[in-house]
Amino acid sequence: MEQGQPISILAVDDEPGVLALVRRCLGDDERVTLIEASSGKEALERIAKGPALDLLITDLRMPEMEGDELARQVRALEPDLKVLYLTSHADGLFEAKQQLWAEEAYLDKPFTREGLREAIAMLLFGRTTL
Amino acid sequence: MTYDDKNRHDFKNQLGIILGFSEILLTEAAPGDRRRADFEEINKAATAALDLLARLFPVDADTPQ
Numbered sequence: 001m002e003q004g005q006p007i008s009i010l011a012v013d014d015e016p017g018v019l020a021l022v023r024r025c026l027g028d029d030e031r032v033t034l035i036e037a038s039s040g041k042e043a044l045e046r047i048a049k050g051p052a053l054d055l056l057i058t059d060l061r062m063p064e065m066e067g068d069e070l071a072r073q074v075r076a077l078e079p080d081l082k083v084l085y086l087t088s089h090a091d092g093l094f095e096a097k098q099q100l101w102a103e104e105a106y107l108d109k110p111f112t113r114e115g116l117r118e119a120i121a122m123l124l125f126g127r128t129t130l
Numbered sequence: 131m132t133y134d135d136k137n138r139h140d141f142k143n144q145l146g147i148i149l150g151f152s153e154i155l156l157t158e159a160a161p162g163d164r165r166r167a168d169f170e171e172i173n174k175a176a177t178a179a180l181d182l183l184a185r186l187f188p189v190d191a192d193t194p195q
Contacts, residue, residue: 015140015143015144015147017147018143020147021146021147021150021151024150024151024154025150025154061136061139088143109142109143109146110149111146112149112150113153113154113157
């Protein structure tokens with residue numbers, strides 16, 4: 001995908017404050033359409049409704065369905081979807097996943113606005129500026 | 131995920147929200163804005179709390195991350 005195109009992002013976290021922070025980090029960017037969900041189940045329902053997404057940002061540790069399981073299920077619907085995991089050092093991402101896929105990355109919490117935007121830009125455009 | 135892991139995760143989440151918003155407020159405050167000092171104090175306190183959390187709930191170095 002090329003810079004300047006509209007970007008559709010689904011952010012999933014069971015903590016409303018984290019979603020509010022993601023919204024604040026991206027809210028001033030007119031290219032970004034941000035969809036929010038508070039659980040994996042809600043995320044899958046939103047994805048089923050369409051339209052297609054460019055990026056899934058998900059907390060790794062969530063009740064009921066964890067982020068890597070959500071990504072696996074979403075990929076069954078959208079195989080090329082890029083995924084950014086929001087993790088804490090103690091979350092044990094690599095216990096569950098020995099390595100990340102090419103279209104995946106992770107961002108350690110706590111994150112800054114610049115850090116989040118840079119991670120998104122790297123995943124979507126292969127460069128550091130969104 | 132153990133009980134301690136969950137507590138650490140949840141607490142770190144809250145600190146991350148405070149740090150994230152205070153950092154945004156700091157970057158948006160003009161150089162002469164008197165609130166900058168307030169935002170810096172919030173940011174410093176949350177950073178200190180994050181360090182404290184790491185000491186209170188150390189991650190086992192032998193545990194695969």
